Amino acid sequence: MLDFIIKYIGFFAAFCTTISFLPQAIKVYKSKSTKDISLYMFLIFTIGTFCWLVYGLVISSVPIMLANTITLVLSFFILIYKIKYK
């Protein structure tokens, strides 16, 4: 039972930190305004999630691959919008 709760907290944490980039991606897509968004945040974060994806592939971890593929797509999307609409 406790094991189930611990796993559930972990899955919920991963779900939140992964999906959280979606509302930001929708916001920049709709507004085309990115003045307050930090270029360095999304540049460093995109590099980081790419490395996480490589790490997940190398150690054959499906959860790491899955979560970071989604986050990579979303953060790269926001980064492109940040570069395009300064």
Add this chain to the structure above:
Amino acid sequence: MLDFIIKYIGFFAAFCTTISFLPQAIKVYKSKSTKDISLYMFLIFTIGTFCWLVYGLVISSVPIMLANTITLVLSFFILIYKIKYK
């Protein structure tokens, strides 16, 4: 040697995704402007990192605790600024 490279990729990935929130925190602190930042992103992300921290504490993982304490402080800081300076 390969093990070292794999670990290095993992550490570098964790470093990037953790530290990336710092330039965004500095940006909102300096500009006091958060119009383009998504409230839901930082709300969901803060909840997510809090759950990661709880998960790290329960499974006694120092890297998870350390990385998520830093990210939690930074994302909570950005969230507070987002609520304060709409």
